[in-house]
Amino acid sequence: MNSRRALIVRGGWPGHQPVETTDLFRPFLGDNGFDIRIEESSEIYADAHVMARTDLIVQAVSMSEISSAAIKGLREAVIAGTGFAGWHGGIVDSYRINSDYLQLVGGQFVKHPSKAPEEIRGDGADSFLPHTIDITELGRDHEITRGIANFALTTEQYWVLHDDLNDVLATTTHPARPDQPWHRPITSPAVWTRSWGAGRVFVATPGHDTEVLRDANVRTIVERGLLWASRRGSA
Template sequence: MTGRRALIVRGGWDGHHPVAATDMFRPFLTENGFEVRVEESNEVYADAAVMAETDLVVQAVTMSSISDAAVKGLRAAVEAGTGLAGWHGGIADSYRGSSDYLQLVGGQFATHPGRHPDERPGDERDNYLDHTIEITDLGRRHEITAGVDDFVLHTEQYWVLHDDLIDVLATTTHPTQDYHPWHRPIVSPAVWTRLWGAGRVFVATPGHTPEVLADPHVRTIVERGLLWAARTP
């Protein structure tokens, strides 16, 4: 496993702590034989030489934008075998204006339903809910989530729009509430993988803060997902 290269691309909205969150996983990558490079701009994706020698992209860029050249470069690299991995808004709420990026990832944040209006303190906790991450039958057999039991988090619960080309390893269910307008429970993917050409994509929607990423279940899933997505020599 020695000699592989990981590229961390981070930035966008500061509320997802892109620096602190990605720094949590740098020692893990190094311990697993990766030379780690960090970029604060996604324009690195347009550098074909850099991308060709990159085995894993760890992206933590919430919202923001991406140039045509950069998204083309990212898509080409993944199709050729570069892995793409990330968590929460750093990968599932990136580059809302790029349909090519959304197609690559296969799932997009739509909202995170909030608490009852009478229980909202007026900050980011307005959207913190107790919810369960449920491992699917596929997830119980998959190397990323095997041995991980269903678990409960108190944080943002992502409602995700997605397609059928993803392999869902875990889900979360948004219940009906008298203060929400939908009429039946909605199941969203919470952890998924995607095969794209010769490359692999890994997404985990938990990860709003470093504290959530430090949850043993979440951290295990993310660490395994990074290794799974990386190009295999």
């Protein structure tokens, strides 16, 4: 039996490929000593016995709703030291109307700008924009992003509302555009960590689908982030 326990909670909007994206990281977790349990509902968070024995939660649940008992259990588990991690809409576009969840995660997706009107084709790629993920000064020295240079992606570029408790390891900047209503460039966090009680929270906003998560830089950041978030001293 492995020495650590990971709980993968997945579901919500299927366009973010919750099954396929979490399956991408199951071998990595197994190779790093995790026993893995998979749940298709956030109600598992209300099970105090399971949560107390969980070292890392990997969540991929876009949109959806969460019960009062589940969010209470999730917050209590993180405060007690369980790590909480995820990518893209599976963590920053989850449970939109629950303020307790938003406070825990420290950021909320609000938009991914589309291409210019003359480039719109009416398909899923309309929101895939070329952009850069910029490693911050903090990120250059952090174990999650150390050694990774600024890199380019063509995928959804998340505009995120956030607070100052986050330690931001990477950002992305939305340029001012004549076809959009904002008047100056807007920088959003793209990778951040957050301490909550004895627990650690890790978020990466790139990760719309398996193709993005297979990008060498994104995959390295997520894999390091999962290990970083796991309960301290559990290895």
